[in-house]
Amino acid sequence: SVPAAILSALSAAARGGVLFKGGAALETLAAVDSFAFDKTGTLTTGQAVVTQIVALDEDTQGFLSLLAGLEAHSEHHIATAIRREAAKRGLDPAKVAGVSARPGAGITGHDGFGTVWAGNAYLAAAMGAPVEVGRLQALADSADTVIYLGRGSTVLGAVSVADEARASSGPALDALRASGVRRVMMMTGDRRAVAQRIGAGLGFDPNEIHAEMLPEDKVRGVAALADTGKVAFVGDGVNDAAALARADIGIAMGAAGSEVALQAADVALLSEDMRQLSEAHDLARRTALIIR
Ligand code: ADP
Numbered sequence: 001s002v003p004a005a006i007l008s009a010l011s012a013a014a015r016g017g018v019l020f021k022g023g024a025a026l027e028t029l030a031a032v033d034s035f036a037f038d039k040t041g042t043l044t045t046g047q048a049v050v051t052q053i054v055a056l057d058e059d060t061q062g063f064l065s066l067l068a069g070l071e072a073h074s075e076h077h078i079a080t081a082i083r084r085e086a087a088k089r090g091l092d093p094a095k096v097a098g099v100s101a102r103p104g105a106g107i108t109g110h111d112g113f114g115t116v117w118a119g120n121a122y123l124a125a126a127m128g129a130p131v132e133v134g135r136l137q138a139l140a141d142s143a144d145t146v147i148y149l150g151r152g153s154t155v156l157g158a159v160s161v162a163d164e165a166r167a168s169s170g171p172a173l174d175a176l177r178a179s180g181v182r183r184v185m186m187m188t189g190d191r192r193a194v195a196q197r198i199g200a201g202l203g204f205d206p207n208e209i210h211a212e213m214l215p216e217d218k219v220r221g222v223a224a225l226a227d228t229g230k231v232a233f234v235g236d237g238v239n240d241a242a243a244l245a246r247a248d249i250g251i252a253m254g255a256a257g258s259e260v261a262l263q264a265a266d267v268a269l270l271s272e273d274m275r276q277l278s279e280a281h282d283l284a285r286r287t288a289l290i291i292r
């Protein structure tokens with residue numbers, strides 16, 4: 001049977017919005033010595049906004065309506081921001097069919113004329129589309145996320161999108177570091193400039209900021225940490241599911257996170273307040289001392 005101390009800790013954690021799938025997960029959290037965090041939607045709010053739009057043919061409306069047509073099929077925070085910007089401008093999304101996601105890279109589909117896609121520089125390269133910086137320089141120079149829209153092997157333009165760290169992320173990370181946790185790191189699919197801007201604001205050691213990671217890179221990063229101790233991975237997206245499953249303990253953002261992330265995780269963080277996580281870590285450690 002489950003010790004009373006664990007049951008009472010599980011219910012105390014639940015009152016703070018931290019749901020453990022069982023007593024074993026609480027015991028594992030007590031032993032964690034590395035925390036790896038996804039960025040977008042985990043350390044940041046995920047309430048992204050479009051900051052710049054550059055349509056290379058100058059037809060901003062046509063550009064944005066095609067982009068919104070693709071993003072109509074995605075649940076990513078980036079997609080929500082783009083759809084909202086198109087709606088704000090009174091634009092109807094173009095009809096795009098056969099859309100499929102490339103986790104960590106973007107999405108592809110087709111309209112009446114052929115293949116269309118939206119995503120990062122990695123996806124552009126995969127589509128054989130050279131990202132001629134030129135008129136996209138201002139976006140490339142920003143510390144925002146850049147999404148390229150393309151047709152076949154041609155880049156049509158790009159938008160930049162930004163979101164900000166949660167107010168509770170800094171204090172939660174500080175508390176974890178102060179508790180003597182050996183490693184606290186960021187593992188993001190976003191580009192380096194964004195990872196560094198957000199990471200610097202949250203007090204990350206520059207060596208602990210890892211950017212431009214595909215889902216399988218996150219798994220490899222988690223596996224490397226697991227070789228030397230117990231690792232927790234905290235994430236929200238489809239792109240995080242494999243890393244959540246690979247970690248000794250997977251912690252998913254429950255309020256706005258994806259269903260697959262929740263299923264892969266051992267803990268759901270229903271609160272938007274990241275400090276609930278560092279408090280649950282404290283609570284797990286205190287409980288482990290009682291039952292030993
Ligand atoms: P993170 O690890 O920061 O949560 P993801 O792995 O979900 O980020 O995404 C990595 C990158 O892939 C994004 O920064 C973006 O450039 C691109 N991307 C992912 N999904 C989409 C989408 N629906 N539309 C456009 N770009 C996308």
Ligand code: MG
Nearest residue numbers: 038040041237
């Ligand atoms: Mg994310």
